[in-house]
Amino acid sequence: MIIKPKFRGFICTTAHPEGCQAQVEEQIRYVLEQNKISGPKNVLIIGASTGYGLASRIVSTFGCGANTIGVSFERPSSGKRTATAGWYNTAAFEKNARQAGVKAYSINGDAFSDEIKQETIALIQAEMGQVDLVIYSLASPKRTHPHTGEQLNSVLKPIGQSYTNKNVDFHTGEIKSLTVEPATEEEIRQTIAVMGGEDWQMWIDALDQADVLAEGVTTLAYSYIGPALTHPIYREGTVGRAKDHLEETAQILQRKLEAKQGRAFVSINKALVTQSSAAIPVVPLYVSLLYRIMKEEGLHEGCIEQIYRLFAEEIFGGSLPHLDAKGRIRIDNLEMREHVQAEVDKRWDTVNDQNLIALSDIEGYRKEFFQLFGFEVAGIDYEQETNADVAIPSIDK
Ligand code: NAI
Secondary structure, eight states: OOOOEETTEEEEOOOHHHHHHHHHHHHHHHHTSOOOOOSEEEEEEEEEESSSHHHHHHHHIHHHHHHHEEEEEEOOOBBTTTOOOHHHHHHHHHHHHTTTTEEEEEEOOOOSSHHHHHHHHHHHHHHOOOOOEEEOOOOOSSSTTTOOEEEEEEEOSSSSSSSEEEEEEETEEEEEEEEEOOOHHHHHHHHHHSSSSSSHHHHHHHHHHHTTTEEEEEEEEEEOOOOGGGGGTTTTSHHHHHHHHHHHHHHHHHHHHGGGEEEEEEEOOOOOOOOTTSSSSHHHHHHHHHHHHHHHTTTTHHHHHHHHHHIIIISSSOOOOOTTSSSSSSTTTTTTTEEEEEEEHHHHHHHOOOHHHHHHHHHHHHHHHTTTTTOOOTTTTTTSSOOOOOOTTSOOO
16 A cells, blocks of 8 residues: 555554654664674563563664563554554564574563563463563553553643643644643552553563562663653643652662562663653643754753663663763753753743744754654655555564
């Protein structure tokens, strides 16, 4: 079929297999051009098909030579529907990893469930024995609690009072004022249950009980802080509460893993265009301004550059990672540089529909959004027929 983007707001309901493959191979190329990392050998990535989790899988295999198991929740193609981008990314990753002679297995299903945890453990036992790195990179709007069956939803809302700020429609370049009403206590509770650390801890407990965590294992989860202008909607809002919980969980896991000389960290990463971040009010305009400034200064990084740096310089760099006062790794250090943020603030105050293109990288944002789904990728002829029915080698469709 001929595949074109079909989008509504921050959701694109189609994806292009060859475009996704080209994007994955571009990330692989970047890692192959860097120095090899003396790192993990068997890695489990939970949330492995897009964004930071996919980049973590690519760095594990092509930077460290590691075997991987990737867990994600994606949709295969059916009838006239394409698969999701994460499905195509996973297929492309596995193909390249296997060609490189490294084991790559993928599990597609709900990572919050006990069944998927047990399936993953059985696969580790059969193929790897134990894992020495576990990356938790889930981003989900909902979770079914595995023990109570409760359906929990995550919301992006401020706490205590409403929040009004500028927001861009990145398809049209229109800037409008947006007001988000504060969350209820119940919404806060549910958001923490979805995006906090409970599930990460359940994974580590289950893996530990099954004795599939190697001596000296490292586990990592990702978080975000960002600038004051997004704090009411992000870090001091519902998702920020969940991130506080995730960060507290790292300390619990650190104590738990000490018995086997293990380590647990949260890494604070940079704001980037991913399927999850596009959904956060105000963030697309912030990211457009940030990208422009960081690109002008030669400081820009995408997911793959961020995660390569995290592995090579912090986690497997041979010395202890640099931690902030709260014990977190800060690969958001370039984003948070004082002069970068001062310039964002200055432009934020003046940006409007007329000067958006001059002040921001809105075009880059829009393009990267489409590239998440395999569109607008150089070298792909989008007028050509494409086979949307792509199999992931390790998964029986
Ligand atoms: P993403 O949307 O690109 O990836 C989410 C992954 O989770 C996908 O692989 C998806 O298949 C998987 N997933 C979602 N629900 C699942 C389920 N029920 N079962 C199994 N897999 C499931 O997200 P992104 O942006 O890479 O986020 C990953 C982490 O990085 C999150 O903790 C996020 O807060 C954090 N982060 C993101 C930043 C950004 O700007 N995008 C900045 C800093 C941290």
